[in-house]
Amino acid sequence: MPGTELTPERRADLVRSLTIAGWLLLGGSFGFIAFQLERVRGVGEQPFASVWDQRIEVLSFLMLPPNLAVLAPPVLVGAVAVWFAGRDRDSWLSTLLRVSASLAFIYVAIGLVSIVSILASDEPGPSDIESVMLRLGGVALAAGLALVCRTVDRLAH
DSSP, X not given: OTTOOOOHHHHHHHHHHHHHHHHHHHHHHHHHHHHHHHHHHTOOOBTTBOHHHHHHHHHHGGGSHHHHGGGHHXXXXXXXXXXXXXXXXXXXXXXXXXXXXXXXXXXXXXXXHHHHHHHTOSSOOHHHHHHHHHHHHHHHHHHHHHHHHHHHHHHTO
């Protein structure tokens, strides 16, 4: 708060609270991933696409920017916590950043596989370009979140 002195004890409490909040916020990403994986598991044979094409399609919904936005809060809270912690951060905060970065890299990989799958489809249509652009937006967002994590993770090293 403005005008409140940030003593070392208050700073440590703030960093601890932000770290806990970051992990709780990361739970949203884990929940959404688990939901999508369950949907992937339930995909069956269809006349218009193979099971694997459908699984890639369902999994690629993770890459849509509005869906990917669930990863932004833990990344940003983690970055703020690192800013307050400086070199005095604990392993929970470092792990939060590394797990968040890893998820972002996984999202990038899913997005790239999805884009290749769309471009390699037998019957390309006009909506394919829109689908590719939407997933490219998700790849860019995921890459940006990974870069934030990696950048702040290196600050104290």
